[in-house]
Amino acid sequence: MIAAPKYGFVVLAVPKSGSTALEAAFAKHAQLVTSGPHSLKHVGVQGFERDIAPLLDEHGYPRTGYEVAALVRDPVSWMSSWWRYRSRPGIVGTATYTGEMSFDEFVGRVSTGEIDLPSQSSYVTGPDGAPGVDRLYRYEDLDDFLAWLHECLGPKKARKSQLKQRNVSPERQHEVSAATRDLVEEVYAADVALHRDVATGRLTGR
Numbered sequence: 001m002i003a004a005p006k007y008g009f010v011v012l013a014v015p016k017s018g019s020t021a022l023e024a025a026f027a028k029h030a031q032l033v034t035s036g037p038h039s040l041k042h043v044g045v046q047g048f049e050r051d052i053a054p055l056l057d058e059h060g061y062p063r064t065g066y067e068v069a070a071l072v073r074d075p076v077s078w079m080s081s082w083w084r085y086r087s088r089p090g091i092v093g094t095a096t097y098t099g100e101m102s103f104d105e106f107v108g109r110v111s112t113g114e115i116d117l118p119s120q121s122s123y124v125t126g127p128d129g130a131p132g133v134d135r136l137y138r139y140e141d142l143d144d145f146l147a148w149l150h151e152c153l154g155p156k157k158a159r160k161s162q163l164k165q166r167n168v169s170p171e172r173q174h175e176v177s178a179a180t181r182d183l184v185e186e187v188y189a190a191d192v193a194l195h196r197d198v199a200t201g202r203l204t205g206r
Contacts, residue, residue, distance in 0.1 A: 001013050001032075001033070001034045001040075001041065001042075001043050001048065001052070002022065002023055002026050002027060002030045002033055003030055003031055003032040003033070003034075003052065003056060004026065004029050004030045004031060004066075004152075005031060005056055005061035005065055005066040006029075006031055006061070007029060007066075007152045007153050007154075007157075008065070008066045008067060008152045009066055009067055009068075009069060009148075009149060009152050010048070010066055010067070010068045010069070011026070011069055011070065011149075012042075012043065012044065012045060012048065012068060012069070012070040012123060012124065012133065013034075013041050013042050013043075014042070014070050014071055014072060014073075014120050014123045014124065015038075015042050015082075015118075015120075015123075016073065016078050016081045016082055016085065017070075017071040017072065017073050017078075017120070017139050018071060018139065018142065019041070019042070023035065025161045026149065026161055028161070029153060029157060029161065031056070031059075031061065032052070032055075032056070034052075042123065044122060044123040044124065045068060045070075045123065045124055045125070045126065045132040045133050046126060046127065046132065048068065049063075049126075049132070067134035067135055068132075068133045068134050068135070069133060069134060069135035069136070069137065069145070069148075070123065070124045070133050070135075070136055070137075071136075071137050071138070071139045071142070071145060072120045072121075072124065072136060072137075072138060072139065072191070072194055072195050072198060073120065073138070073139035073140075073195070074138075074139070074140070074195055075120070075184050075185065075188040075191045075192055075195065076176055076181055076184050076185075077139075078120065078139075078191075079103075079106070079107060079110065079117070079184055079188075080103065080174070080176075082106075082117060083098050083101075083103050083106045083174075086098040086099075087099035087101075102174070103174040103176070103180065104177065104179075104180050107180050107183055107184055107187075108183070110187060111183050111186070111187045119188055119190055119191050120188075120191045120194070120195075121188075121190040121191050121194050124136060124194070125190075125194075129190075131194070135148070136194075136198050137198065138195060138198050149161070
């Protein structure tokens, strides 16, 4: 998570949505960055509102003074990125290694709960299941998201905040069968609906 309330934004780090690259580009402007353990780096909107927003308020940044934003990704692309990331050589022999597993097998194991991958929607929705962030962008519309962040920072700081690829998953070629796509869309139905319904820019009805 990158909290830059001084410049009007907080970016939640939804896993496998470019969060490491965003942190590298924008952390220099932040008043607070949560890295390290997954529970800190990838804090969801409910945890943010409960634990971090009050902390920022104590230090002079009221919740009304900034917007909370996040990126969400097509669920099939998101799962493919997880599958490829877990095939990196550095984790060979660990329980999470997927280098000897086909994408179809990976999806199958996720669908049965053998592999636990919390949904993207769980990071950006409130207790009522509705989006709890102020802005939600599709990962495919990253340029629009960056344009908004640069607008928040202003031209001078924006020029020093260019995105570079970080934490890139290994290349692995694979086909996505219709059956596998159907299974992904069944397991992550809420993510499919969220990604489909996102209109780039400000969410209404927060």
